[in-house]
Amino acid sequence: MEKLFDTSKTIHDRMVHTMIKPLKKDEIKKVIDAGSGKVSASILLKYFPTAKVDAVIFPGDNRKKNMLENSIDSDRLETVEANICETTFRKQYDLCLVHLSLGEALHFNNSFESMFGHIMDIKSDYYIIIDVLEDPCVHFRYIEEYLKEKGFKIIKKKKFRNPHPEHYPKFKYDKYKLEYDSKHFLAYTIKRL
Ligand SMILES: C[S@@+](CC[C@H](N)C(=O)[O-])C[C@H]1O[C@@H](n2cnc3c(N)ncnc32)[C@H](O)[C@@H]1O
Secondary structure: OOEOOOOOOOHHHHHHHHHOOOOOHHHOOEEEEEOOOHHHHHHHHHHOOOOEEEEEEOOOOHHHHHHHHHHOEOOOEEEEEOOHHHOOOOOOEEEEEEEOOHHHOHHHOOOHHHHHHHHHHOOEEEEEEEEEOOOOOOOHHHHHHHHHHOOEEEEEEEEEEOOOOOEEOOOOOOOOOOOEEOOEEEEEEEEEO
């Protein structure tokens, strides 16, 4: 019997559930959680009950590693410690989830553009990207221009209100020097053409 973290009452669960609607669930067998944690990994295991999930965390990010290990017990989950910006992922995936990871690029000394470009280099038929609309470190206009230029199609785009906004103070690595409140999320379901 698998043990998952209970996400049923969270906005994160509702957002992923909404964004996977255009996909044929039975065809999703290999999934990568690019920037993983107990929430995104549990949601993927729950909505794709026959899929294998590779949970990528930054090497040595023990906070995330321990949370994954303590909250989830599943033979279908593999934790992969790799810097996305320095790794060529060889496997072909059906779906790549990027849930609240892009804003952390600077935290590990990577630029947003490098992190996003390397994520889109992961070989996957579909991508779901969800991040905080107000986060100054996440460049949504760049995302949309990149996708248009590089042969990806946005098949669903949706803004969600965050029922539990948090205040984010200025981080040391935040070159934009802005504080923000996480009032909304912006989500994309993307197909590689
Ligand atoms: C805010 S957490 C994501 C939360 C998670 N998706 C969830 O829903 O529980 C950010 C994640 O991105 C990972 N991360 C950030 N930069 C990374 C990089 N360059 N390579 C690999 N993982 C990275 C961190 O290790 C962490 O697991």
